[in-house]
Amino acid sequence: MRRRTFLKAGVAGTVLLAGAARIPAAAARAADSMAARGLSSADRVVVAAIAPVMLAGALPAGEAKAKAVASVVDGVSQAVAGMPPATRRELGELFMLLDLAPTRRLVAGVSRPWPEASVGEIAAFLQAWRMSRLALLQSGYHALHDLIVAAWYAQPESWPPLAYPGPPEV
Amino acid sequence: MAISDPIRQGLARGWKVTDASRLERDLALEADVVVVGTGAGGGVTAEILTRAGLTVILVEEGALRSSSDFRMREGEAYPELYQESGARKTLDKSINILQGRAVGGSTTVNWTSSFRTPGATLAYWQSEFGLTDLGADALAPWFARMEQRLGISPWTVPPNENNDLLRRGAEKLGISWGVIQRNVRGCWNLGYCGMGCPTNAKQSMLVTTIPAALDAGARLLTRTRADRLRIAAGRVAALECRALDAAGTDLRPQRITIRARHYVLAAGAIGSPAILLRSRAPDPYRNLGARTFLHPVVVSSAVMAERVDGYKGAPQTVYSDHFLEQAPVDGPMGFKLEAPPIHPVLYGMTLQGFGAGHTALMHEFAHAHALIALLRDGFHPESPGGMVGLRDDGSPVLSYPLTSFVWDGARRALLAMAELQFAAGAKRVFPVHEQVADGYASWREARAGIAQLPLVPFKTRVVSAHVMGGCGMAADPRRGVTDSRGRHWHLDNLSVHDGSLFPTSIGANPQLSIYGLTARNASLLAEALARRRAPA
Missing domain, CATH: 3.50.50.60 (FAD/NAD(P)-binding domain)
Incomplete structure (x- = not known):
C-alpha cells in the first residue's frame, strides 16, 4: 500500500472524515512517530482497551489481568517496532484513526475515550470492522487481531489453558 | 546434551x-x-x-x-x-x-x-x-x-497424529495419499522446524x-x-x-x-x-x-475427541494429491492437501473471530487438527497470478487478485477438507472463515454451510508460504x-x-x-x- 493510502482510503471510504481538517498534519505526525519506534503512549491506551475484548475469556482474572494486558501492550509495541518502515507507517495511520477523538467516534463508532469505553462498545467496533464491506476497515481489524493475539499467545502464561506444554528441552 | x-x-x-x-x-x-x-x-x-x-x-x-x-x-x-x-x-x-x-x-x-x-x-x-x-x-x-x-528421503518414522488423521481420512474416503520426503539427517521429530532447527538435523x-x-x-x-x-x-x-x-x-x-x-x-x-x-x-x-504465484492456501480446522498435539512431531509427513489429479493441469484449479504444524501464535492468528468464540477454539488447542489446501495457480488464463511492484520507498509489495477462478478452487478445497476431517472422526469442523462461528457438526451440515459461504477476501483466511x-x-x-x-x-x-x-x-x-x-x-x-x- 502506498504511503498514506490507509488515510486516503479512509477519507474516500468514509465521507465522515471530510470535516476533520486537522487530520493530515496529525496523521503525518503519528505516522512519523510510528516510523521511528513502537507504540506511542496514546496507541498503548488503545491497545490496552481493545486487548481484553479481543482476548475475552483468555486473560487471567483479578489482579493478574492488568499485568497480562500490560504484557500484551508491550508485545504489540515490540512487534510494531520490528516491522519495516512502510508497515510501521501504515500501522501508524491505523492507530492515528483510533487515537484521535473525531475519527474514533466516526470511524470506530466508539463515543467515549478508550479507557472509559464499555466492553460492549469495543466489541461492537471490532465486529463492525470485521464484517465491514470496506477492505480498509477489515484490514484494520485483522491487523489488531493478529498483533494482539500473537502478543498474548507468544507468552508462556497463555499456554496452560491450551494444554500446551511449551517447547521441549533440548 | x-x-x-x-x-x-x-x-x-x-x-x-x-x-x-x-x-x-x-x-x-x-x-x-x-x-x-x-x-x-x-x-x-x-x-x-x-x-x-x-x-x-x-x-x-x-x-x-x-x-x-x-x-x-x-x-x-x-x-x-x-x-x-x-x-x-x-x-x-x-x-x-x-x-x-x-x-x-x-x-x-x-x-x-x-x-x-x-x-x-x-x-x-x-x-x-x-x-x-x-x-x-x-x-x-x-x-x-x-x-x-x-539427505532427502521418505520419512520412515510414524507420522504425528495431525498427519495420521490426514492419512486415515484419505483411506476412509478411498483417495490417494503418500509419505512426504524430508531433508533431514538424524531428525529428533520435535516439530519446531518453522522456528529454526535446534538440532541441525534439517x-x-x-x-x-x-x-x-x-x-x-x-x-x-x-x-x-x-x-x-x-x-x-x-x-x-x-x-x-x-x-x-x-x-x-x-x-x-x-x-x-x-x-x-x-x-x-x-x-x-x-x-x-x-x-x-x-x-x-x-x-x-x-x-x-508479473506472473507471481503463491499456492494460495485455505485452512480447515477440526476438533477431535482425542488429543492431537499438532505442535509435536515432524510437521508435514503425509500429503494427498488426489485433488490435483481430478482434472487436467490447465483445468479448474487443483489443490494439494497437507497437515501443518499447530503452534499457539500461528494458530491463534489464523483462526477466525475474536473474544469468547476465538478463546473457545484456542482452548481446544490440544485437540485441534488442521489441514491446508495449496491451490495450484498459474496454469489457466483466469489464473495469471500477481504482480510485484515497488512502494515509494523502494520496498517491494505484491498485488495478487483473488479471482472467482481461485475462489472456485478454494470452495472445493474447503469442502474436501471438511469431508476428510469428518471421515477421520472430527467432532466439529471449522473452515477458517469469519462467518463460520460455531463450526459444523457433520459432513452434511458442512456441505450445506460451505456451499453458502461468501468466499471473498478477508472473510476467508488465505495464506501462502510459497x-x-x-x-x-x-x-x-x-x-x-x-x-x-x-x-x-x-x-x-x-x-x-x-x-x-x-x-x-x-x-x-x-x-x-x-x-x-x-x-x-x-x-x-x-x-x-x-x-x-x-x-x-
Whole structure:
C-alpha cells in the first residue's frame, strides 16, 4: 500500500472524515512517530482497551489481568517496532484513526475515550470492522487481531489453558 | 546434551562474515560472482561456484543465526527469521505470506517437505513456455544429486497424529495419499522446524551449502540489502548495497559496492524482481514482476475427541494429491492437501473471530487438527497470478487478485477438507472463515454451510508460504525474463537462481524444485565462467 493510502482510503471510504481538517498534519505526525519506534503512549491506551475484548475469556482474572494486558501492550509495541518502515507507517495511520477523538467516534463508532469505553462498545467496533464491506476497515481489524493475539499467545502464561506444554528441552 | 553448532565453529575457524549492522564505513568489494540471497537458490549456487574455484560474495539481508539461537519460541522466531516478522502481506492485506529472512532464507524455517517438480508442471512449461530442455528426464539427475546432498528421503518414522488423521481420512474416503520426503539427517521429530532447527538435523542451506562455500573461502555479508544493479551497455557493472540496522528493518548510512564478473539474483520471488525493478533493468515485454504465484492456501480446522498435539512431531509427513489429479493441469484449479504444524501464535492468528468464540477454539488447542489446501495457480488464463511492484520507498509489495477462478478452487478445497476431517472422526469442523462461528457438526451440515459461504477476501483466511515467479523462464524473450538456464534475456552477466524463475506455480512445496534447477544452472554457469576465463 502506498504511503498514506490507509488515510486516503479512509477519507474516500468514509465521507465522515471530510470535516476533520486537522487530520493530515496529525496523521503525518503519528505516522512519523510510528516510523521511528513502537507504540506511542496514546496507541498503548488503545491497545490496552481493545486487548481484553479481543482476548475475552483468555486473560487471567483479578489482579493478574492488568499485568497480562500490560504484557500484551508491550508485545504489540515490540512487534510494531520490528516491522519495516512502510508497515510501521501504515500501522501508524491505523492507530492515528483510533487515537484521535473525531475519527474514533466516526470511524470506530466508539463515543467515549478508550479507557472509559464499555466492553460492549469495543466489541461492537471490532465486529463492525470485521464484517465491514470496506477492505480498509477489515484490514484494520485483522491487523489488531493478529498483533494482539500473537502478543498474548507468544507468552508462556497463555499456554496452560491450551494444554500446551511449551517447547521441549533440548 | 550439547549440540555442536556448525556456524559458531565456522566463525571460530575464520569464516569471512561481515555483519553490516556493525559496519563503520563504506565497503568496496570484488569477486568473480556475487550472489544475492542465501536461500535454496543462493546456497546451492554458492557451493557449486566455490567448488569450481570461483570467488564468491554472498549478500543476505537477514542475520546469521544458528542452532544455539533457535529456542523454539514463536515470539522470538518470527521477528528474527521471517520477512516482516511473519506478517508480510499482499498489497490489499488479504493474503499473509510466510517467507524466511535469515542466512539460509526460507530453508532455515521451512517445514522440510521435499517434492520433485511434478511431471505435469514440467510438461506444461515445455508446451507453453518452450522449456524443452527442462523435461523430467533431463532434470532427474539434478534432483537425485540434491536429494543425496541434503539427505532427502521418505520419512520412515510414524507420522504425528495431525498427519495420521490426514492419512486415515484419505483411506476412509478411498483417495490417494503418500509419505512426504524430508531433508533431514538424524531428525529428533520435535516439530519446531518453522522456528529454526535446534538440532541441525534439517539439511537447510544454513548447515549444508553455505558452510561449504564459506569453508571454500566465500565471503558472506549479512544485514545487507541489495539495493540496485548499476547497468551500463547491456551489462551489470556493479551491485550497490545498503547496510541495515541490527533489527534488520531500517537503512544505515553505510554503502557497500560489489563488482563482479557475474551477478546472481536469488532473493526470492518478491526480492529478486524488486532488485531488477529498482535497477530499471530492461524489460521490453513487461514480464518483470508479473506472473507471481503463491499456492494460495485455505485452512480447515477440526476438533477431535482425542488429543492431537499438532505442535509435536515432524510437521508435514503425509500429503494427498488426489485433488490435483481430478482434472487436467490447465483445468479448474487443483489443490494439494497437507497437515501443518499447530503452534499457539500461528494458530491463534489464523483462526477466525475474536473474544469468547476465538478463546473457545484456542482452548481446544490440544485437540485441534488442521489441514491446508495449496491451490495450484498459474496454469489457466483466469489464473495469471500477481504482480510485484515497488512502494515509494523502494520496498517491494505484491498485488495478487483473488479471482472467482481461485475462489472456485478454494470452495472445493474447503469442502474436501471438511469431508476428510469428518471421515477421520472430527467432532466439529471449522473452515477458517469469519462467518463460520460455531463450526459444523457433520459432513452434511458442512456441505450445506460451505456451499453458502461468501468466499471473498478477508472473510476467508488465505495464506501462502510459497512465492514463485516474477522473473519467469521462457524460450522466447517475449514471454519471459530469463532463458531456461536462468540467464537474463537482456543483461549479459546476470542470472536468476531462485523460485522467481518458475513460469507457473509448482503444484508442490517448491524447495526441491529450486535446489534441482539451481544445481543445473549453477553448474552450467560455472562452466561458462571457466570457459570465458580460459586464455584465448
